[in-house]
Amino acid sequence: MSEPLVGRMREFGETIFAEMSAIAVRTGAINLGQGFPDENGPAAMLEVAVEAIRTDGNQYPPGPGLPALREAVAEQRRERYGLEFDPATEVYVTVGATEGIASSVLALAEPGDEVIVFEPYYDSYAAVIALAGAVRRPVMLRPVEGRFTFDPDELRAAVSPRTRLILVNSPHNPAGTVFTREELQAIADVCRERDLVAVTDEVYEYLTFDGAEHIPLATLDGMRERTVTVSSVGKSFSVTGWKTGWVTAPARYVRAVQTVKQFLTYATGGPWQRAAAYALRNELPWVEELRKSLEAKRDRLILGLEEAGFTTYRPQGTYFVQADIRPLGFTDGMELARSLPERAGVVAIPTQVFYDHPEEGAHFVRFAFCKKDEVIDAAIERLRKLSG
Numbered sequence: 001m002s003e004p005l006v007g008r009m010r011e012f013g014e015t016i017f018a019e020m021s022a023i024a025v026r027t028g029a030i031n032l033g034q035g036f037p038d039e040n041g042p043a044a045m046l047e048v049a050v051e052a053i054r055t056d057g058n059q060y061p062p063g064p065g066l067p068a069l070r071e072a073v074a075e076q077r078r079e080r081y082g083l084e085f086d087p088a089t090e091v092y093v094t095v096g097a098t099e100g101i102a103s104s105v106l107a108l109a110e111p112g113d114e115v116i117v118f119e120p121y122y123d124s125y126a127a128v129i130a131l132a133g134a135v136r137r138p139v140m141l142r143p144v145e146g147r148f149t150f151d152p153d154e155l156r157a158a159v160s161p162r163t164r165l166i167l168v169n170s171p172h173n174p175a176g177t178v179f180t181r182e183e184l185q186a187i188a189d190v191c192r193e194r195d196l197v198a199v200t201d202e203v204y205e206y207l208t209f210d211g212a213e214h215i216p217l218a219t220l221d222g223m224r225e226r227t228v229t230v231s232s233v234g235k236s237f238s239v240t241g242w243k244t245g246w247v248t249a250p251a252r253y254v255r256a257v258q259t260v261k262q263f264l265t266y267a268t269g270g271p272w273q274r275a276a277a278y279a280l281r282n283e284l285p286w287v288e289e290l291r292k293s294l295e296a297k298r299d300r301l302i303l304g305l306e307e308a309g310f311t312t313y314r315p316q317g318t319y320f321v322q323a324d325i326r327p328l329g330f331t332d333g334m335e336l337a338r339s340l341p342e343r344a345g346v347v348a349i350p351t352q353v354f355y356d357h358p359e360e361g362a363h364f365v366r367f368a369f370c371k372k373d374e375v376i377d378a379a380i381e382r383l384r385k386l387s388g
Contacts, residue, residue, distance in 0.1 A: 008130045015123060016353045020337065029341035030379040032301075033349045035173070035319040037370045041238040042286040045279040049242075052271035061270040063262050065093025065246065069273045072280040073246050081216050083224065089251040092258055093273060095265045096243035097203045100230035100257070102128040103264065104199045104247065105165065107256040108228070109134040113164035118150060120354030120361055122173050122201070137163065138356040141175050143313060148175035148322075152186040159194050166196055168217055171204035174354055174366045176315020176322060178212040188220040197253070198227045203245070204318045206236045206287050209295040212316035218248075228253050233276040235319070236287050238370075242272040294319070294369065297376060301369040304380030309387035319370040322351060326363050328386050333365045340365075345382045 003010065017034045024031035040046060052058075064070065070087035077083040085091055094100035101124065109115055111133030117125050119138040129136045137158045141148040168187060170179040179187075191198050198217050205214045218227040232245030247257050301321055302312045311324035330336045333350035341347055351364035369376060 008133060009127070012127050012130065016349055017123075020347050020349060023338070023341050024347040027341040027345070029345045029347045030375060030382065031347045032367045032369075032371065032376075032379055033337075033347040035235075035368045035370060036240045037238040038372055038375060039238060042279065042283045045237060045239075045275050045283055048278045049271040049275035052274045057270045057274060059270070060267050061273060063267050064258060065091070065268065066270065066273040066277065069093055069244075069246070069277040069280075072277040073248065076280050077216075077229075077248055081219055083216065083218055083248070085248045086251070090248060090254055092247045092249075092254045092261070093268050094230075094245045094247060094257075094261060095268050096234060097201060097230045097232040097245040098124050099243075099261065099264065100232070100245045100247045101125070101167070101199060101201055102131070103257045103261040104228045104230065104253075105129060105134070105167075106132050107260040108197055108199070108253070109164050112162065114160060114162045116155070116158050116163060116166040116196075118167075118169065118172070119356055120174050120351055121167070122169060123354060125167055126356075134164070135162070136356065140357070140360060141172070141177065142360075146313060147316065148172070148177045148313070149183065155186060155190055159190060159196070163194065163196060166191060166198050167201070168198055169201040170217075171202075171208055171212075171214060171315075171317025173204065173318050174320050174322065174349070174351055176313065176318050176320055178208050178214060178316040181215055184215055184217050184220060188217060188223050191226055192222050196226070198223065200227060200229045202229060202231045203235050205231055206284075207291055207294055207319070208317040209291075209298060210314075210316060214317070225250055228257070233272070233279060236290075237276075237279050237283065238290065239272075239275075242269070242276070244268055244272040244276050297369040297371070297373065300373060301367060301376050301380070304376065305367065305383070308380060308383040310383075319368050321367050321369060322364050323348075323367055324363055325365055331363055333362055337365055344385045346379045 020033040070091040074087040109132045113134045228249040234240040309328045313322045337350040348365040352358035352361040355361045
């Protein structure tokens with residue numbers, strides 16, 4: 001019999017996160033690969049979810065999301081960024097940001113349309129573009145003076161008459177870049193000039209370091225009406241397993257996303273929605289303490305990685321550090337990542353899997369620092385074995 005999987009998905013096997021996490025379990029290695037914290041979010045927020053489970057929160061919520069959460073998201077966009085959204089028509093709840101991005105691409109990209117992505121990119125982007133029958137057009141992020149950035153001329157050159165969407169991720173996973181206003185302006189200029197829609201992944205919006213400012217693309221002139229913004233509760237409040245996200249956009253784009261999303265999962269877990277609404281209104285001081293803690297953990301991991309012989313790039317946001325493996329005598333990040341659990345008892349992610357041009361990222365591996373200090377310290381001690 002022929003391969004049952006449809007052709008457009010045959011380049012996608014098991015995700016690298018599943019593969020490396022399984023290796024961590026099998027070998028007992030410390031998992032600095034997948035980006036999930038090893039500590040819980042704010043206790044009062046957890047109690048809201050528990051109370052919803054104990055009482056009347058266990059049946060289908062409204063498909064677009066609980067009004068309380070949609071209203072809380074609209075308040076957050078207004079108070080933090082000055083963006084006005086109608087919670088009834090311009091806010092839509094999804095099963096995490098991943099589904100929000102997938103629903104947006106499936107709703108807005110026709111087969112054969114082109115979607116611009118900045119590479120390296122989060123792996124689900126490539127898969128959902130393929131599911132839509134669209135074509136991805138990568139624009140390279142390269143290290144320049146210690147941070148990853150893009151060439152605006154290369155962005156312009158990537159646009160063709162078939163281009164429909166630009167996928168923008170800032171703070172950026174896996175590069176750790178927080179796009180500057182100038183970089184965002186270059187993206188906005190292209191969107192306006194070529195009549196493109198931007199889909200922005202802003203799940204790390206609160207988790208920026210060294211004074212870097214997260215600027216939503218939708219705040220730039222002329223961009224609110226052509227931007228679909230996606231975020232979630234998971235990273236900011238350390239509840240990645242809740243898979244509760246949202247889309248904010250003009251009503252016509254929200255209707256398009258809803259048309260797709262309602263036939264994927266229909267609704268998102270009610271208890272998590274209630275707790276997310278509470279958190280957005282009451283737990284932002286907790287998030288600020290988390291941000292400070294993560295900044296310190298980032299510095300702790302970077303210091304240890306450099307002592308172990310890696311060259312590192314200091315991220316301005318997210319959970320992750322990019323480490324150059326060449327000073328240790330390695331050149332293939334995939335080969336090292338697959339052998340690292342046996343060599344040193346640590347799991348990392350090979351960055352090359354996030355590229356259309358893997359040779360550009362072959363010398364990087366990604367380490368997560370959203371872990372307890374003692375876990376980071378133990379991993380560093382093991383990694384020192386690589387330098388003899």
